[in-house]
Amino acid sequence: MSEQISDQLNLSSPYYTTLTFFYNLEEGNFKPKEAAKALDIPEELKEESERLTIKLKQILEGKGIIIRTSSIPNLPSYQDSTSGVKESVYYFDKQKIPGIFLEKKGNQWKFSSFTVSQITDMHQETYPYGTDRLLNLLPKIGNEKYLGLHLWQMFGMFLLIFLIFLSHFFFTFLLDRVLVYFFKRLEYQQIGENYILPVARIISYYLIVQLLSIFMPVLQLPVEIWSWIVVILNTLKPFLITLAFYKLVNVVAVYFARLATKTESTLDDQLVPLMRKTLKAFVVLIGTLFILRDGLNLDIIPFLTGLSIGGVAIALAAQDTIKNFFGSVMIFIDKPFQVGDWITSGDIDGTVEEVGFRSTRIRTFRNSLMYVPNGKIADAVLDNHGLRRYRRFYTTLTITYDTPPLLIEEFVKGLKEIVLAHPDTRKDYYHVYFNSLSAYSQDIMFYIFFEVPGWPDELRARHEVLIQIVKLANSLGVRFAFPTQTLHMESFPEKKDLIPEYPTDSTYYQKKLGEFLGNELKKK
Known part of the structure; x- marks a missing residue:
């Protein structure tokens, strides 16, 4: 304190009470008994008045509270109105030391009786774990000053x-x-x-x-x-x-x-x-709030209030972003697909690579990347091919019109045996039938399912089944038809007909089928 006051006690205003308190506790003018008069001490604590006065000063110093007398009101009739109700009190710092304040008693301003009752607890809080004992121990080492x-x-x-x-x-x-x-x-x-x-x-x-x-x-x-x-x-x-x-x-x-x-x-x-x-x-968000409150001693309530009001404005301006975020949440909850699944929906067609906060990354079959907002995916009707248990394979096997019925029967039986023998085909549901007569061929419907996890495995299984079908046809002598036009002419004795001659005995075809099943399918 740079200002000086007279030895006469002056407690007429918050300014003079504060000045009196600190002036009488300065090193060159140490009078704790006089400083204690600035405290509203009850009768039962009169004997401890000097000790309580010193403790109060140590609390303010320990908490790093700077009391600037120039900012303290010098009005005897000062009233604090920050709480909405005018009171004859003066708070030094409501945030850091709300329990330390001056209160007017009659014509004098003193540290309130509430403050006096809290001094012991606040002192122990400021100097915990018995460190308050060092306050009196260390000064005994020496009072000489070096570098201040x-x-x-x-x-x-x-x-x-x-x-x-x-x-x-x-x-x-x-x-x-x-x-x-x-x-x-x-x-x-x-x-x-x-x-x-x-x-x-x-x-x-x-x-x-x-x-x-x-x-x-x-x-x-x-x-x-x-x-x-x-x-x-x-x-x-x-x-x-x-x-x-x-x-x-x-x-x-x-x-x-x-x-x-x-x-x-x-x-x-x-x-x-x-x-x-x-x-x-x-x-990071919660930590920043604690740093602002505990470290910088800022009131975060107005900040949170402003944040909530601003949050409404931001939410209105960023509806699509919020929609995409909740879309990603719904994707993780419902799990309509997983990474690696092939999905289709409108323009969406590809394999899922990554699901992010805002969008899902899909690799198309052109090897390009498609970024789809999660909000759009959450509202869309998705066809997830990756969740298929069975993968359908349907084709029509066209054979020439000169193929006799007995050979067709044995060929169909062989096709069914191929389906039953393959390890990745569904055995309880498939259809292989002589199904139609088209313009240039006799048609056999080949309708089966593969029980494989992915498209590469499906392609491999198709390859293996088709190879077996070709081998079966070659073994039985079945010819596959293709769009042709046939011109029929009168046969000449010296010319041989182009149409092959098929055996009429059914045992011949049964024998050929048995040889194929024994040589090819039993290898599996």
Whole structure:
């Protein structure tokens, strides 16, 4: 305090009461008995008045509160109206020290009886774990000043720096040796080193900052310096906690990634990175609010109110984005498809490669990439070919008109045996029949199903079945028809007819079919 006041007690306004309190507690004019008169102390605490007065000053210093007398009202009839009701009280800082305020008693302004009743608890909160005992111990070392600091303050700073290095060495040894060895014994060394160890190191830094917050107030540094240190320490605490949870999200993601590998659905594999990004964004948002509130001492209620109002405006302006986000949520809940499935819907036709926050990436059969908004997919009617249990294969086998009925019967029997013998065909439902007479051929319907997981497997199975059909036709002497025009002419004795001669005995065709089944299908 640069201003001087007379020795006469003056408690006529908040300004003079504050000035009287601090003036009588200065080093060169230390009169705690006079300063105690600025407190509304009840009769039962009169004997402890001086001790309570000193504790109140230590609370303000320990919390880094700068009291600027120039901003304190000098009106005897001052009334605070910030709460909506005019009261004869004066708050120094409602956010940092709401329990410390002046109250008018008669014609005098004093620290309120409520403030006096809270001094012991607030002092213990400011100097926890018995550090308040050091307040009286360290000043006994020496009061000489060097560079603006007492000898005991400099000694305390060197001692605190030594404790910090000692703590850092201890935590480093504990983490790098003990923790890594522990995870190595559990056969989780890679997870421990890559995911758990970074989180543990951040926690160790947090513990060091916590130690500084506990012991540094004891040094009673100049309040102009200490107030900035308090802001830095209070900001570091929520920042390090936020950083630890940010790293911890990777641990959670690894756990769920392992669970996703145990499921058949590949959509779970896409959900893990989506969940990791969402959790990290949530951690950053909540951590920022705590940094603003605890570190920078800002009132976040108006911010949250403005955020909610602004959120409505943003929601109206970004309806499509929100729709796509909830579309992605519905995709992960309903699971209409998974990564690798072939889906079709209108212009959509391709294989699903990735499902994101806003859109789904689909690889078309032209090998181009199609980005489809999730909102559109959620509302569309999808045909998921990837979820088919059976894949249909339908073709018509056309044989020439000169093929006799006995040969057709044996050919159809052979086709059915091919279906039954193939390992990937559906055995309980298929149709192979002589089905139609077209303009140039006799038609056999070949209608079967393959029980295979993907299109490449379906193509392989088709290839194998068609190869067997061609081999069967060659073995029985069946000729496949194609669009032709035949000109019939009178036969000459010296000319042989182009139409082959087929045996009329049915046992001949049965023998040929038996040879084919024995030589070809039994190989399978």
